[in-house]
Every structure is written in structure tokens, then in C-alpha cells.
Amino acid sequence: MKIAKWLLFAATALVCCGACDDKDNEEPAPGPDKIAITPKTANVSSKGGEASVMVTSSGEWTLTGDANDYVTPSVLKGKDGDIVKFTVKANDKEEDQTFNYTFTCGKEKAPYAITLKKKASQTEEQLEITFVPESNILTREGGDVSVLVTSSDKWTLEGSYTFVHPSATSGSDGAEVTFTVDPNETEEDKVADYIFKMGSKEVAFQITLKGGVIYTLEIVGEKELKFAYTKQDRIAVTLNTNVPYRDLAAEITSTEEGWLTKGVTVQGTTETEAIMYFDMTQNNGLDPREASIKITGPEGGEDILKITQMPQSKISVEELSYYLETTGTTLEVPVAANVEFDVTLSESAGTWFSYSGMVDNKLKFTYQDLPEGTIRSCTATLTEKNPAEGTQPLTVVLMFSQKTKGMISTAVNMTGTRAWPAWTDPAPVTNMKAFTLEALVNPTVNRTSGSLSTIMGIEGKFLLRLGDVGIPWNQVQVAWDSGKQGTWGNIEGKLSNADMKLNVNEWTHVAVTFGEGTVKVFINGVEKGSTTTDVPSTVNFGIEHNDEQAPSGQTITRCFWVGYSYESARDFRGMMSELRIWNRALTADELANEARRYDVDPKSDGLVTYWKFDEGQGDVVKDHTTYRNDLASDGLKWETVSLP
Known part of the structure; x- marks a missing residue:
């Protein structure tokens, strides 16, 4: 019997879901007697069948009832969660029979009644149907309706509807007909009228399927969003819905509240568009x-949005610069990170330096012996995934240098001399919107106050x-054309302060x-200082070189120099090395990397001139970038150094 099978399934599911907590094996305090059963009544067709009951109780229970020859319960006592099956024989009487039972737990009782439908009359025509009151009125989701038929002869069912599917259209006494009803996707109610017929007997049966507005709701765009760690005041989520926007609700579930x-x-x-913030x-x-x-929405429509907020990304290493021994070995670099990251080596790593992975939060690098008389370096870039x-x-950029003694062995003493680029390719330094000037310098002579170097x-x-x-003569100053005119010509913008002083012979x-x-x-x-006052939008270093000498009354065209400006007295009294121009503003993290002060990859992104001053002889300083804007000079004074 289908009703009995459904009850058995529901009862089994509830039994599987039941559980009792055992807290330190403590005996619970005695509670009041309780007992409840599901369902409380059952109808069985005249052909007989089964009915099932699930018992919920606070303790052991017993079952009592009127003695009869029709109903046999599977057990007469049990415990919480048990299922009792009642086997019912066919009814040989032409009248309904009701059998009453009582489940008892302590002082509490729960009545249960089984109605065995009557056997159809054998002397007169009889056609009756039985169903649970109002079970034939369904919500728009549809469902099943069960009908028991009592008939003295074979019967037929008349009526046909596309949204209702009866399990049988004919049968005999005691049959059960299940009407399966499809969901209603319209706003109007749907009605299905059926007639059970047997001889001259007819019994009408009507099914009503409720309609109404079908509410829909859908998130427009991505349904899984990822955000950075920073605060967000207005995350806009666009919805496509026919639910009034004032009626929309949001339920937020997270292990961390608030x-x-x-x-x-x-x-x-x-x-049909709503925006939820x-x-x-x-x-x-x-x-x-x-x-x-x-x-x-309150009456339908639903969608799920998932939001992930990342923590502040962290890739931390104790040192950014590593000076390698001349004998090859394995180097371990401890790293602390809360994000996944890739490790890539610069081209200068070649085959002498390699990365073999991370074990126990340590990056493992292997390098080979340093050939005699050489210096080499490379970088490893850790990039967040x-x-x-x-x-x-x-x-995070790690710098690795392998050298004997210092990485830099020669430098130029610029005292009394100067150098300049001929700008064979001025394009990379013309009308620059962003740049960085870098230099390693060592003033070796004390100068008088007010002098320029x-x-x-x-x-x-x-x-x-x-x-x-x-x-002071040893204090760094940057000066530029402010675009303003003064009595003696253009007024310079300047940046300098007492934190920018350099030490002699350092x-x-x-x-x-x-x-x-x-x-x-x-x-x-x-960083020792910054300004935004009177800063120009571009600077042009790519002016064609000249000696800045012009006949009286003619304008002098100023051009780019190293160790010289305006007059020879403004030379640099000391040594220089590693002069570079970049076409971008380097970051504070890049400039904080000590190893890169002594060497960088000539193919580095944005590097447009790189004068290393490592020739050791001659009057030309090579540009190591592909632009080949070498420096010429009035004569260079080479000195042996060891840096760092």
C-alpha cells in the first residue's frame, strides 16, 4: 500500500537522523513521560494491506488495543524511534471497521486508529471514494493525491488533463488511485474534474492546483567574488528579479561574524533590476x-553569493641580499608567507644558479663554483599567485651575488674631469614622464660651504x-625648472634637507x-624627502650634446653631463660608479635592496642607460643597455676599489 510505504520511508529517515549525546557518561535527570506517534490515523482499503507508525517516546512504551481478527501489530512494546507495522486483513463486511490502539509510556498515552474500508455490497450497486480531506487542494508546486475506491463491480475513471497523471483509469473494489500533479507555472489556479463510474453510479472527484506569481531572482555577473584585505564600504550586487526590491532579504553565513x-x-x-549593497x-x-x-524574496526566488576576503598578502624573508661563497653549495632561504607564490630566476642565473623548490618553509637554491677572476649575480623574484x-x-626580489672580495673593482675619480653621452639614440630619455636617476658616489675632498658638486x-x-x-657642500640637492620666471631668468624648484648629507670617503x-x-x-x-611643489610634467634629457659655448648675445643650449654643470668649478670631487637612468620611478622596496646598488641586470624593465664604470682604462664608459649611449670624456682617472 503506497501510504504505508511512504510512512515507512519517513520513519526510517527519522530513525537514521536520530542521535543521543553522551556527555561524560552522566545519568540524565529524570524527565516527564512523553510519547507521540506519526501518523495518528490510517485508512486501509477493503483488500487489506499495511499501516506503519513511528513512535517517539521518553522511554519504553507498550501497545494495547481491542482484540480482533483483522489487525496484527508487529510488536507490542519497544523504545524511542521504533516503527510498528500493522498488517490488516481484507474486510469481509459491508461496513467500515475501526480498530483503536493505545501507545503508553509511563503516564502518557497516544491513541491510534485504523479504518478498514468496507467491502462493497454484493446485493446492490455501490461506488464510493475516500481521501484525506483537502489533500486534493495542492500548492503550485504540485504533488500526489491518493484515493481509495470502494465498488461492487469494476469501475472506470473519466477525465483527462495534461498536468494530472492518474495511476489507473479502471479497477475493482479496494483499489488505490494516485493522482500525480505537475507544478503550476501560471498565475491562475488549475482545476481537474474526474468522474469515477460504475454502472449507474457516478462519483465526482476534483483536484485544485493553486497558481500565482512565480517569483524569480538571479545574481547578475559573478557569483563568487574575491576581495583584498582592505575595508570595502559598498560592495554592489546587481540582481535581476521580479521581487519588489524592498522585500528582498539577505542571510549571511560565515564562521566569523560581523x-x-x-x-x-x-x-x-x-x-527588474535591484542593487543590494x-x-x-x-x-x-x-x-x-x-x-x-x-x-x-518572501514568496519565492533565491540565489547564492559567495564572498572571499583575502588577508594582507605576506611574503617575508629575513634578508633580500645574499653574497655567495666562491665554492658552490646549497643555500636555504627561510620564508614566511600566507599566500602561494611562484619563484622565477633572472636570465643572469644561467646554468650556474638554480632553484629546487621549498621544503619546510625554506627556499632551496644551488649554485656552482665561481670561475677565477669573474663576478656574477642574479635575482629570484617571488610573485604572489x-x-x-x-x-x-x-x-619580493632576492639578490644573489657571487664574487671574490668586492663586486665592483674599479671606479672613476671625477675630480677635474667630466663625461657626456652623445645620445646616438636619444628616444628613451626624451620628454620623460617618469624616471629614476641612480649613482654610487664617494666624495673624497672637503669643499667650501656654498660650492656645488x-x-x-x-x-x-x-x-x-x-x-x-x-x-652644506656635502648635502644632496635636486634642482629643476619650475616653469616660473624671475629677475635672472627661470626660477628653480629644489628639494634638499639636512637628512641628505653624505660622508666624506664613504x-x-x-x-x-x-x-x-x-x-x-x-x-x-x-627615502629622505619628497615634494610636489612646482614639479614639471616631463623632463627632456635627450638634448643634442654641445660644449655649452655660444657667441656673445646668443642663448646657450644646456645638455646632459656627468660631473659637470655650468662651469668646471662645479665638478664632482670624488669617485663614481653604477650610474643609471630608468624610464620609471623605482619603488621604495627596489631601492631598499642593497645588492642591486652594485649590480643590476642590463635587461631590467625600464633601464634605459647603465654606465657601470667598470672598464678600468680608457676615456669611454660603456652603456650596458641595448641603446648603447656610451659616455665620452675629457679623460678619466681610474681607481681600484672593492665594493661592497
Whole structure:
């Protein structure tokens, strides 16, 4: 019998889901007697069958009932969660029979009644149907309706509807007909009228399937969003829905409460568009946090949005620069990270330096013996995988140098001399919107207060130098054309302060970055000052070289020099090495990397001139970039050094 089978399935499911907690084997305090059964009644056709009951009780129970020859229960006692089956014989009487039973647990009782439908009359025509009251009125989702038929002869069922599917259209006494009803996808109610017929007897049966508005809701675009660790005040989620926007609700589920909250919901640009806003606090932890948002309407429509907020990306190593022994071995670099990352080596690693993976949070690198009389270096770049949307991947650059003694063995003493590029290819330094000037310098002579020592640049346009009127001779100063006119011509914009002083007979790395209306000065990788006042939008270093000599009354065209500007008295009294020009503003992290002050890959991104001053002889300084803008000179004084 189908009703009995359904009850048995439901009871079995509930039994499987039941569980009792055992807390430290404590005996629970005695509670009140309780007992309940599901269902409380059952109808069985005249042909007989089975009925099943699930018992929920606070303890052991017993079953009692009127003695009869029709019903046999499977057990008369049991415990919580048991299922009792009642086997019912066919009814040989022409009247309904009801059998009453009582489940008892302590002082509590639960009655149960089985109705055995009557046998059809053998002396007169009889046709009756039985069904659970109102079970023939279904919601728009549809479902099943069961009908028991009592008939004195064979019967037929008349009626045909596309949305209703009866299990039988004919039968005999005691048959059960199940009507399976499809969902209603319209706003109107649907009605199906059937007639059970037997001889001159007819019994009408009607099924009503409710209709109404079918509400829909769908998230437009991605349903899984990933954000960076920073606070977000308005995360906009666009919905396509026919649910009024004021009735929309959002249920947020997350293991960490409070970091994601719902804001306002507003109408979109069309009747079916709604925009729901959410607010997100900053993630100061080390792990990602996730939330599932169920967006619903009160009478239908649902969609799920998943939001992941990443922590602040962390790739941390103790040292950025590593100086390798001349004998090859394996190097382990401890790293702490909360993100996955790739490791890539620069081309200069060649075959002498390799990466073999990470074990126990240590990067493992292997390098070979250093050939005699050589110097070599390379970089390993750690790049974050899968950064949050809208953010740049975190990168950490490690510098590895293998050398004997110093990496740099020669430098030029610029005292009383100067150098210049002929700009065989001026394109990379013409009208630069962003750049970086770098130099390793060592002032070896104390000068008088107010004197100037030029490092490089163009007088009156953009110049990196030491000293000036009113500031110490060993203090870095950057001067540029402000675009303003004064009594004596163009007024210079300047950047200098007391934190920019250099020590005599000490090598110092000096860098100037320019871009987005800002000039910054870095000393040994530490920012010492910046300004946005009167900064030009572009600087042109690619002016054709000349000696800056012009007949009286004619304008002098200033050009790019190293160790010279305006007059020979402004030479640089000391040594220089590693002069570079980049077509981008290097980052603070790049400039903080000590190893790169002594050597970089000539193919580095944005490097447009690279004068290493490593020739050791001659009057020409090679440009190691592909642009080949070598420096000529008035005569160079080479000196032996060991850097670092």
C-alpha cells in the first residue's frame, strides 16, 4: 500500500537522523513521560494491506488495543524511534471497521486508529471514494493525491488533463488511485474534474492546483567574488528579479561574524533590476575569510553569493641580499608567507644558479663554483599567485651575488674631469614622464660651504648635485625648472634637507625618482624627502650634446653631463660608479635592496642607460643597455676599489 510505504520511508529517515549525546557518561535527570506517534490515523482499503507508525517516546512504551481478527501489530512494546507495522486483513463486511490502539509510556498515552474500508455490497450497486480531506487542494508546486475506491463491480475513471497523471483509469473494489500533479507555472489556479463510474453510479472527484506569481531572482555577473584585505564600504550586487526590491532579504553565513554586513537595497535602472549593497571590514588576520549570502524574496526566488576576503598578502624573508661563497653549495632561504607564490630566476642565473623548490618553509637554491677572476649575480623574484581582484600581485626580489672580495673593482675619480653621452639614440630619455636617476658616489675632498658638486643632469632643467648657496657642500640637492620666471631668468624648484648629507670617503647610493608630479630622494635605499611643489610634467634629457659655448648675445643650449654643470668649478670631487637612468620611478622596496646598488641586470624593465664604470682604462664608459649611449670624456682617472 503506497501510504504505508511512504510512512515507512519517513520513519526510517527519522530513525537514521536520530542521535543521543553522551556527555561524560552522566545519568540524565529524570524527565516527564512523553510519547507521540506519526501518523495518528490510517485508512486501509477493503483488500487489506499495511499501516506503519513511528513512535517517539521518553522511554519504553507498550501497545494495547481491542482484540480482533483483522489487525496484527508487529510488536507490542519497544523504545524511542521504533516503527510498528500493522498488517490488516481484507474486510469481509459491508461496513467500515475501526480498530483503536493505545501507545503508553509511563503516564502518557497516544491513541491510534485504523479504518478498514468496507467491502462493497454484493446485493446492490455501490461506488464510493475516500481521501484525506483537502489533500486534493495542492500548492503550485504540485504533488500526489491518493484515493481509495470502494465498488461492487469494476469501475472506470473519466477525465483527462495534461498536468494530472492518474495511476489507473479502471479497477475493482479496494483499489488505490494516485493522482500525480505537475507544478503550476501560471498565475491562475488549475482545476481537474474526474468522474469515477460504475454502472449507474457516478462519483465526482476534483483536484485544485493553486497558481500565482512565480517569483524569480538571479545574481547578475559573478557569483563568487574575491576581495583584498582592505575595508570595502559598498560592495554592489546587481540582481535581476521580479521581487519588489524592498522585500528582498539577505542571510549571511560565515564562521566569523560581523565582518560582512548588509547595507541598503535600491531600485536599479529598470523594473527588474535591484542593487543590494554590503559592507566589509578590513581583514587584519593571516587567513582568508569566507561568507555565503542567500538572497531571497518572501514568496519565492533565491540565489547564492559567495564572498572571499583575502588577508594582507605576506611574503617575508629575513634578508633580500645574499653574497655567495666562491665554492658552490646549497643555500636555504627561510620564508614566511600566507599566500602561494611562484619563484622565477633572472636570465643572469644561467646554468650556474638554480632553484629546487621549498621544503619546510625554506627556499632551496644551488649554485656552482665561481670561475677565477669573474663576478656574477642574479635575482629570484617571488610573485604572489592569484591576487585579489583589482590588486597587483605582491613581489619580493632576492639578490644573489657571487664574487671574490668586492663586486665592483674599479671606479672613476671625477675630480677635474667630466663625461657626456652623445645620445646616438636619444628616444628613451626624451620628454620623460617618469624616471629614476641612480649613482654610487664617494666624495673624497672637503669643499667650501656654498660650492656645488654635480653628479648628473642638465643645468636649469633637472640636476642632481651636492651643495648650493646656503646649504652644506656635502648635502644632496635636486634642482629643476619650475616653469616660473624671475629677475635672472627661470626660477628653480629644489628639494634638499639636512637628512641628505653624505660622508666624506664613504660610498653612498643616491637615487632620485620622478613621476606623477612628485620628486623623491633616497639615500642608501631610505627615502629622505619628497615634494610636489612646482614639479614639471616631463623632463627632456635627450638634448643634442654641445660644449655649452655660444657667441656673445646668443642663448646657450644646456645638455646632459656627468660631473659637470655650468662651469668646471662645479665638478664632482670624488669617485663614481653604477650610474643609471630608468624610464620609471623605482619603488621604495627596489631601492631598499642593497645588492642591486652594485649590480643590476642590463635587461631590467625600464633601464634605459647603465654606465657601470667598470672598464678600468680608457676615456669611454660603456652603456650596458641595448641603446648603447656610451659616455665620452675629457679623460678619466681610474681607481681600484672593492665594493661592497
